[in-house]
Amino acid sequence: MGASDVRTPRERYRAQVQEEIKERAWEQIATAGASALSLNAIAKRMGMSGPALYRYFASRDELITELVRDAYRSLADAFQARAAAGADLAGLAQALRQWALDDPQRYLLVYGTPVPGYRAPEDTTRISVEIMAVLLDACTAELSPAEQSPAVSPSLFDAHLAEHRAWAGEHPAPPAVLHLALAVWTRLHGVLSLELAGHFTGMGFDPAQLYAAELRSLTGR
Amino acid sequence: MGASDVRTPRERYRAQVQEEIKERAWEQIATAGASALSLNAIAKRMGMSGPALYRYFASRDELITELVRDAYRSLADAFQARAAAGADLAGLAQALRQWALDDPQRYLLVYGTPVPGYRAPEDTTRISVEIMAVLLDACTAELSPAEQSPAVSPSLFDAHLAEHRAWAGEHPAPPAVLHLALAVWTRLHGVLSLELAGHFTGMGFDPAQLYAAELRSLTGR
DNA sequence: TGTACATCAGTGAACGCGCGTTCACTGATGTAC
DNA sequence: TGTACATCAGTGAACGCGCGTTCACTGATGTAC
Numbered sequence: 001m002g003a004s005d006v007r008t009p010r011e012r013y014r015a016q017v018q019e020e021i022k023e024r025a026w027e028q029i030a031t032a033g034a035s036a037l038s039l040n041a042i043a044k045r046m047g048m049s050g051p052a053l054y055r056y057f058a059s060r061d062e063l064i065t066e067l068v069r070d071a072y073r074s075l076a077d078a079f080q081a082r083a084a085a086g087a088d089l090a091g092l093a094q095a096l097r098q099w100a101l102d103d104p105q106r107y108l109l110v111y112g113t114p115v116p117g118y119r120a121p122e123d124t125t126r127i128s129v130e131i132m133a134v135l136l137d138a139c140t141a142e143l144s145p146a147e148q149s150p151a152v153s154p155s156l157f158d159a160h161l162a163e164h165r166a167w168a169g170e171h172p173a174p175p176a177v178l179h180l181a182l183a184v185w186t187r188l189h190g191v192l193s194l195e196l197a198g199h200f201t202g203m204g205f206d207p208a209q210l211y212a213a214e215l216r217s218l219t220g221r
Numbered sequence: 222m223g224a225s226d227v228r229t230p231r232e233r234y235r236a237q238v239q240e241e242i243k244e245r246a247w248e249q250i251a252t253a254g255a256s257a258l259s260l261n262a263i264a265k266r267m268g269m270s271g272p273a274l275y276r277y278f279a280s281r282d283e284l285i286t287e288l289v290r291d292a293y294r295s296l297a298d299a300f301q302a303r304a305a306a307g308a309d310l311a312g313l314a315q316a317l318r319q320w321a322l323d324d325p326q327r328y329l330l331v332y333g334t335p336v337p338g339y340r341a342p343e344d345t346t347r348i349s350v351e352i353m354a355v356l357l358d359a360c361t362a363e364l365s366p367a368e369q370s371p372a373v374s375p376s377l378f379d380a381h382l383a384e385h386r387a388w389a390g391e392h393p394a395p396p397a398v399l400h401l402a403l404a405v406w407t408r409l410h411g412v413l414s415l416e417l418a419g420h421f422t423g424m425g426f427d428p429a430q431l432y433a434a435e436l437r438s439l440t441g442r
Numbered sequence: 443t444g445t446a447c448a449t450c451a452g453t454g455a456a457c458g459c460g461c462g463t464t465c466a467c468t469g470a471t472g473t474a475c
Numbered sequence: 476t477g478t479a480c481a482t483c484a485g486t487g488a489a490c491g492c493g494c495g496t497t498c499a500c501t502g503a504t505g506t507a508c
Contacts (some may be wrong), residue, residue: 113333158432167424190411203388213378
């Protein structure tokens with residue numbers, strides 16, 4: 001709105017190159033990890049000189065920031081799309097696993113060991129609130145009204161959550177739902193992160209089945 | 222045995238310097254992460270020249286290998302000591318949390334995102350089998366005989382584990398116990414790793430209470 | 443439609459840096475007679 | 476107890492490398508009249 005929405009050829013070209021830089025960056029992260037990201041290496045792979053990239057990103061840190069933001073956005077989109085398609089908690093869990101396996105380094109960039117010395121921008125927390133909101137909706141649908149109503153003697157942690165629910169933002173979920181959402185998050189992450197880090201390789205069992213079992217421990221189905 | 226067990230002064234000095242190198246290495250990992258480990262920086266911090274360290278470690282990779290081995294060994298020792306002192310599953314869980322919080326980077330070096338391009342030596346898997354054995358013992362003690370006896374219709378995952386139990390080595394634990402051990406491992410890791418990565422900061426609730434709640438989900442107490 | 447000018451993508455040289463690792467060496471410490 | 480020799484910790488110079496980033500520049504593309 002307001003200004004012209006039509007992109008000039010130059011703007012289109014610019015956006016296109018910017019996108020290719022990110023693609024090459026992801027390729028590099030996939031093979032050597034985020035801490036090994038090098039602007040010069042990306043440029044070389046694109047047939048450009050190193051300094052050329054400074055037309056598109058002010059610094060290496062800004063590029064990483066952009067990648068982190070994209071990763072968060074991508075997960076939020078996947079969640080929202082799946083929820084809009086009527087998926088329940090199990091559906092979201094499968095979406096999460098799919099998203100993680102599609103690009104392990106993307107998952108690890110968001111939920112893995114933080115890149116040393118790197119500080120995430122605030123707007124990623126805004127996106128993770130979006131993600132959490134979808135999860136809270138699904139958790140609300142998962143529990144019966146009886147399970148959600150305030151218990152006469154709530155569990156220790158539910159009582160704690162009743163007083164520390166700032167992270168849920170405006171979401172009206174009762175403590176039992178907040179508790180379930182945190183359990184979903186940490187249990188699924190527990191399996192996924194160990195799987196992606198290769199800690200199950202050589203153990204013999206199928207990580208997908210462990211993931212499914214943990215999901216069942218949460219939905220009771 | 223056989224050869225002299227008495228260390229010459231030179232051997233003692235050597236072991237001492239080797240130990241200090243590792244200490245400085247851990248300090249460096251604590252501030253900048255494992256991928257930023259630099260032999261030259263360690264040497265400088267010790268008031269030595271860079272090449273001097275090659276008297277003690279053949280390469281940077283060998284030093285990292287040693288640190289990983291030490292980390293595994295340290296956790297195995299902590300577990301075995303706690304078990305020998307009569308700790309149950311809850312006791313082991315607290316030991317794990319303590320061990321992780323004592324030195325977050327040590328935990329992440331073992332269970333976090335793998336250092337890119339780094340290949341762990343085989344004898345660490347031997348140590349992780351030791352760790353798993355302690356965990357399996359505690360899980361065996363946690364379940365009643367009835368819970369351990371083969372169910373008429375075992376859960377999907379238990380049936381899968383019955384046929385994929387190579388990772389448990391010689392341990393005679395039934396599928397239900399194997400399942401519990403994996404759930405303990407992944408659930409506790411799920412909370413711990415997100416906590417250490419700073420994903421709970423700013424959310425408001427107390428990670429220790431979430432950890433305790435997840436532990437209760439496993440012990441039923 | 444043609445010309446003058448502004449914009450801007452990309453280059454190549456350069457800066458300063460720190461890295462892992464090798465090599466020939468010095469000098470102190472320990473060992474054998 | 477004293478001398479000759481071997482061991483070995485540590486040094487300093489050097490190699491080759493790749494990094495992020497700056498700067499003055501060329502040349503193509505787009506814009507205004």
